[in-house]
Amino acid sequence: MALSGPQSRLEPLIDPLLLVLSVLVCLSVVGTRTAARWGVPALVIFVGLGMLAGSSGPGGIPFADYALAYRVGTLALAVILFSGGLNTDASRMRRALAPALALSTVGVLTKMLTMAALARWLTPLDWSSALLLGAVLAPTDAAAVFSVLRRAGLPTRLRSLLEAESGTNDPMSIYLTLALATALTGGEVSIPHLLLGVAAQLGLGLCVGLAGGWGLAWTLRRLRLEGSGLYPVFALAGGVGLFALTNLLGGNGFLAIYVTGLLLRYRKVAYLHEIQTALDTLAWGAQIGMFLLLGLLSFPDRLVGALGPSTLLAAGMVLLARPLSVAVAVLPLWPFAQHRYSLRELTLVSWAGLKGAVPIILATVPLLKGVPAGEQIFDVVFVVVIVGALVQGTTTVPLARALGLTHPEPPSAPVTLDLGGDAPAGSAMTRVWLEPGAPAIGRSVRELGLDEAVVLAAVARGGEMLAPRGNLVLRQGDHVFVMTVDGAAIPQVLQA
DSSP states (O other): OOOOSHHHHHHHHHHHHHHHHHHHHHHHHHHHHHHHHHTOOHHHHHHHHHHHHBTTSTTOBOOOOHHHHHHHHHHHHHHHHHHHHHTSOHHHHHHTHHHHHHIIIIIHHHHHHHHHHHHHHHSSOOHHHHHHHHHHHOOOOHHHHHHHHTTOOOOHHHHHHHHHHHHHSHHHHHHHHHHHHHHHTTOOOOHHHHHHHHHHHHHHHHHHHHHHHHHHHHHHHHOOOSOTTHHHHHHHHHHHHHHHHHHHTTSOHHHHHHHHHHHHHHTTOTTHHHHHHHHHHHHHHHHHHHHHHHHHHOOHHHHGGGHHHHHHHHHHIIIIIHHHHHHHHHGGGTTSGGGOOOHHHHHHHHHTOOOOHHHHHHTHHHHHHTOTTHHHHHHHHHHHHHHHHHHHHHHHHHHHHHTTOOOOOOOOOSSOOOOOSSOOTTOEEEEEEOOTTOTTTTOBGGGGOOOTTEEEEEEEETTEEEOOOTTOBOOTTOEEEEEEOTTOOOOGGGOO
């Protein structure tokens, strides 16, 4: 029987849209394999598909809603940063905090001024618009950095620095972009007010993230929900709620939600593995949706005119602005031994300042604010980001290898063990790969002297699963599944 009425009129509109979206998402997912094989950041594949589907491409989908793109991109970035925090070791992050904050403040300001000078020279933009362009292009991107550095084999301190910078440098860039866009459309912004605003954004974001993250972790460790699938839902709702609350208070929600993710991992909340897995899935979906939308938002026929100056700007960003910002931000920390970086390390950090969605999303702000040069700024930023992502994304890992700064990544475990059911608060199951140099290698389980709060649950070796009885001797390359209770830490004897 044929349907009639409002439902029948609605279906012809929804079904083609769902079909197109399904095809685009499937192509994006398959494209990640090609991107990984060639070392191309996944964002380039996603944006390219969006451009092909857009009004200037063969797909012909009309889309020019900058406000919607800004809102969707903002939420997607929040989810990506939350997932990034959940997958970042808080102790490593703490060691990299000082240079990361220097790069996120002094480094961002240096990049903004350098890119402004280059834009003033290479484009018709006046100084005010060039400064706005510099602010938009200043931040590195968490999604791009996490994607390229995943399983790249970088030393812990360099990977921690790059990830911490990408997770904390958005507040400065966002505030500078909003302030300069306001000034260009008739508002007044003083330097003292600007500096106080940046400090307030960082301070509130950090405070809400710490307080809210501890509160959310405390709640998750004591909840007794009906199913394990509800814990990721609760964690996501709590993280997004803290993101929104921080923004309403005048702080930076991106920093708050990143810190919240760090604390949830640090506190070993119940069902942490399930939360990490679910958020990783959502983060991939957020990346795909965000970059497809940004690709739809671009107009390839309009970008051709910006190609020459933008390519030169991209070269200036990679070869001048980024290295200068790293030198200005990191070298003053030389008196502190833990923050001394060799020339090889500084070279890699300078090259690995990957751009991604954040600058493109920020480039919609001048258009939303009605800045006269807004359209030109968006086109230039779009080309700079794509060119930079192609160049840096495909060469960062080979450069690290050439500089001798990589080591083999731990292989994936043949099996996975998780705590299920009504797991006690503060308990966790962690997989430890015995890398070369781990003190446990060559010692029996009995000789490890483990605390009562630490239990070896299983040992995966080759294709076998071994019971960790007292006389079992551990070998290099073993995957050891460690169950901890009462928030106990992984013993040092298992770590290199």
